[in-house]
Amino acid sequence: MNSFPISDYLAVAIFVFCLAATVGGALLAVLTARIIRSVCGLMICCIGLAGLYYFLHSPFLALMEILIYVGAVCVTIVFAVMLAEPDEPAREERSGAAILWGTVALTVGAAICWGLSRLSLQGQWTAPAAKVTDGSVKAIGVSLLTTYSMAFELISLVLLVAIIGALVIARTGRSKA
Amino acid sequence: MNLLRAYEQADIYLVVAAFLLAAGVYGLIRRRTLIGMLISGELIFSAASLNIMALNCFYAPDPTVGQIFALFVMGLAAAEVAIVLSIIIAVYRNYHSIKTRELSELNG
Structure with a gap:
């Protein structure tokens, strides 16, 4: 190194x-x-x-x-x-509602960021004693085709359904437009 | 904390993931069009993936599990984007607008 x-x-x-x-x-x-x-x-x-x-x-x-x-x-x-x-x-209206929603969004975002950071920094994470695999590309491939083969097949099915669904949804109403 | 070894500590990754989630939620509340909300949703997906990957790399006994999980999250995000964009295009055809304020026909 x-x-x-x-x-x-x-x-x-x-x-x-x-x-x-x-x-x-x-x-x-x-x-x-x-x-x-x-x-x-x-x-x-x-x-x-x-x-x-x-x-x-x-x-x-x-x-x-x-x-x-x-x-x-x-x-x-x-x-x-x-x-x-x-x-x-362009932000035409500087009405009370817009400012209110901006404040709400900023508050929620800051709260989430602060809370999660605090949780993850204070957590008592323990490192494992030994690694089972090395996490290389070969190990990923072996896991995908043995332990997770069902999920692997299912996600290909999900992608297929998503493609067909997207085609069907985007196609309706085309003649009316 | 050795700054030269900063990339070998999980804390930085976890804080960045929390920041990404916060930015995504902020955008989800603040945006006024459907595509802007979709982009914020992608940020939230990325935050989840980064969090899983950081914990996977430093604290998991089997480092392949988190990588496969993040891979599936990416696949689901891609499917979600395809569906949402086709819905957005269908909505635009019918309403000629994708501003969330004008899509209020079901508003009682």
């Missing part, structure tokens, strides 16, 4: 970059008024999350995060944005 003198600093720098991408992307996703910027924020957040997964010793999950979220989910949302023009109007 110490064959290269600044490799430690480099790893920490990449880690901080991933953290910043995750947090900044999430803030961008919920705070901007235009939806397309919000989708870009979600993309940045997912790229940062993929980096965090890599630091958590699961490169397969990092690859899947980029492939599914950035490659499929965000592109699909962009497609829907193009079809449905969902831009929020």
Whole structure:
């Protein structure tokens, strides 16, 4: 590990970059008024999350995060944005209700963040005595095809049903439009 | 706490997951269109996955279980996005708007 003198600093720098991408992307996703910027924020957040997964010793999950979220989910949302023009109007009314809801949302968010952080930092987590497997891609593949083969098949069924359902729902009313 | 080994401690990941959940809930309350709420929902999914992955990496005896769970969460999120977007498009066809304030026909 110490064959290269600044490799430690480099790893920490990449880690901080991933953290910043995750947090900044999430803030961008919920705070901007235009939806397309919000989708870009979600993309940045997912790229940062993929980096965090890599630091958590699961490169397969990092690859899947980029492939599914950035490659499929965000592109699909962009497609829907193009079809449905969902831009929020400029905040025309500074009425009491809008300010009230903003305050409520901020309070709820801050409470959740503070409470969960406090819970997870104060929890007495105990590290296991020994790891059963090493969590490599090979171990994941073996588990998917032995212990979790039923769930694996079921999720493919769920995806199939979701695709057919999406086609059916989006198709109705097409002739009326 | 050694800052050079910050990425080998679970606390940072757990706090970031809590922050993602809070941001998602904030967006879910604050957004006024369906697509904005969908994006906030994706943030909440990501928060759950990150929390599971952090606990899985540091405190679980079998590190493959959490990875498979997070993989299934991703699959379900993808299915959910497909369904929700088709619903959004159908709603837009019928109402020519996806602002939550105008979709209030069932409002008593």
